[in-house]
Amino acid sequence: MTGHTPMIQQYLQVKAEHEDAFLFFRLGDFYELFFKDAVEASQILEITLTSRDSAGPDRIPMCGVPYHSAAGYIETLVRQGHKVAICEQTEDPKAVKGIVKREVVKIITPGTMMEGKTVDANTNHFIGSIDQLDGGFYALAYLDLATGEGKVERVEGDERTLIAEIEALGMKEVVVDERLHLALSDSMAKRGIMLSIEYGESEADTENLFGAIPSTLKDAGTMLFSYVKRTQKTALDHIRPFEFIQKQTKLSIDANSMRNLELVQSIRNGTKEGTLYWLLDETVTAMGARKLKMWIHQPLADKRMIENRLDTVTELIEAYFLRDELQTSLKEVYDLERLAGRISMGSASGRDLAQLRNSLRRIPAIQKALHESDWPLLREFSSRIDTCDEALGMLEAAIAENPPLSVKEGGVIKDGYDEKLDQYRDASQNGKAWLAELEREERERTGIKTLKIGYNRVFGYFIEITKSNIHLADLERYERKQTLANAERYITPELKEKEDLILNAEAQGLELEYVLFTTVRDAMKTYIRQIQQLASVLSELDVLLSFSTVSEKRNYVKPVFHDGKALEIKNGRHPVVEKMMDHSLYVPNNCKLTEEANMLLITGPNMSGKSTFMRQVALTVVMAQIGCYVPCDQALLPVTDQIFTRIGAADDLASGQSTFMMEMMESQHAIANATEHSLLLFDEIGRGTSTYDGMALAQAMMEHIHNEIGANTLFSTHYHELTNLDEELSRLENVHVAAMEQDGKVVFLHKVMAGAADKSYGIYVADLAGLPAPLLDRAKSLLMTFESKEKMMVREAEPQQLTFFDLQQEEQEVHSKEEQEILSGLSDVDVLNMTPMQALQYIHEWKEKLQSRKG
């Protein structure tokens, strides 16, 4: 370190504690980066790399960004998966000699970045933390620092399940201890998730935050809290008590199924379009949009709670005008949760406080409208709304109607709020007028018509009287300051006082205003919980309004829940496919799963609509359990506890697993965790391997689900051979999606009908896709050969179809069994006590057995 200038030495000291971050080192109006940081950042940010002198022989690489435009650069670095440590001057450079003290005031990381152009306010941005526990499970805690929402859940399963959950929640950063860091660093890096280590001591007093969390899971939460505290270095009063996600009260949908069903992210490009969230999102506030997403992530599994939401939606649908009024008011409500977060962390601007005030102004009308309605649940809603009158009163009194963006510009505090500030403003704005008035008064009092008030830099403001009038001067009050050739200049205490005010008015006014503003902002901290509570009620209202709007617009119906297991949907539709196509073209379908028959085996040509049908059943269940109406004419539903899907080829490239391996792992996960209250969707299990292998696996899985689990199950397959299973499995029924041949062309009817399909139409679909005619002809003739061969094989191997290896093995098993029988028969024979005829009879039997073996 020696051989550097004192400033660089200071830099190196700070940098040593923040090796893993780009250090933004404040120098005047710039943030400077040095050494390796400078080289790398200049490349990423496309800014010029320069160098500066040091005490040593080599120049130091350096680059910098202006203070006022740093935010964009910081955002770019953090978006690309880096940390940025902000090091500020913590002393006034004017007040000290030599090196100014500097300190890191904040570390911005991918999981804690809350503001910026790329931060979507309609989504929660969670930073997570993991603790590995005995017994093969993990504790997963996560927190949205902007809104203060935190949750803790128990993740049962292996590392893959854990990572899937982290991805499903969209986390960009996860905090772990050193041991887990080693174990997870590769798989997290592949997915672009930052792993940060927290060594620090856990915060001691966190009982208020983790009171509801089972003790074994608390450590994940406290570790997360310590990390956030260490990086943010501000008050975190807005962080609410962490919620414990109890699986029993939630419908759990594993991350793969979330993706397969396109609940919040489309498979194609990961955007919102084409998802259930996209379909249902008619929310008018960012808080509502976030809540909707969380509800879709964690639907309810409690009949009473579901019905309460559904009944509220019913009331909102009926109360048409009220709904409109509520939505119009809610549109004017800003993001109260994020505002509360900024207040807590001291980053709220004057404009933020004005937005808070403007939002709070809307609340009484919302409350009143609900309260005066004829609807019992809506009235109940109104009683949950706290109008935050005190907070509103304070903001009304203190904050100007339209404050500027920057607090430092002034104009944030309202006139009339603070006498002193008013004086400053008065002084600076009306200073001249005041002086003119004083001049008039003094002339009147003294009778000197030529008395005037002047100003110079040495003496400030003065009263000037010409020599000829001096005898009229009021020397009791005037103090002589300067004598000129033909005039005397005086000051008065009053004038000096005013002078102070006038001269410093602006500067002091701004200073005072800043103090007043921060006092109001800090005072608002008292109301954070109240504001958050309000936000929670309003966002819930927003989502329920959204449900009622969509349900009405799209003719959805209210589902009926019962305590049984039957799941019956009449004329169901896939809501997203329906929205994307001409509504009248969509072919509705029934789905009937009863206690007696709760497994459907679906066959039908490619593209006929098998997976659309399966998905629509799952989406209907999800929609119902978040409290929304459903796309059908009638629905009788059980409360489903978990949904598992094995649909399509959602290749998980990052995990490095083959598609077939993925398929098997997802199946394993479903089979290991499903209960009789679960819904399983298995789309074409086993198609990733050889026919017999795949068919065998599919059959075994169906048998297992039927006999051991008893879950409501939809199973689609291309293996027509499996359709015979309904004879063996009593609760299995065949359905098929109908297609029709007309003039040599296949017409897809998209209609689900009883019984098995007789034929698939793969080659026809290939034709539709535009494969060349000669290729298709060849395929047709090959198909004929295969089919006739298969018929022969089926005949040979009846009653079951086995592979060549299976047949060989079976043959061997049969033979050794016969030999065993002959041998044991021989040893059992009591030769001394049998007639020759009996002996002959035995020999004949043995010989026949051996002959049948050869034959």
Ligand SMILES: Nc1ncnc2c1ncn2[C@@H]1O[C@H](COP(=O)(O)OP(=O)(O)OP(=O)(O)O)[C@@H](O)[C@H]1O
């Ligand atoms: N009920 C329906 N009404 C109208 N169109 C439908 C219906 N169901 C499916 N479709 C249309 O048919 C297309 C194919 O459906 P889907 O992907 O469900 O077929 P599939 O039988 O699962 O095919 P594959 O066996 O090739 O996976 C859908 O994209 C949709 O446009």
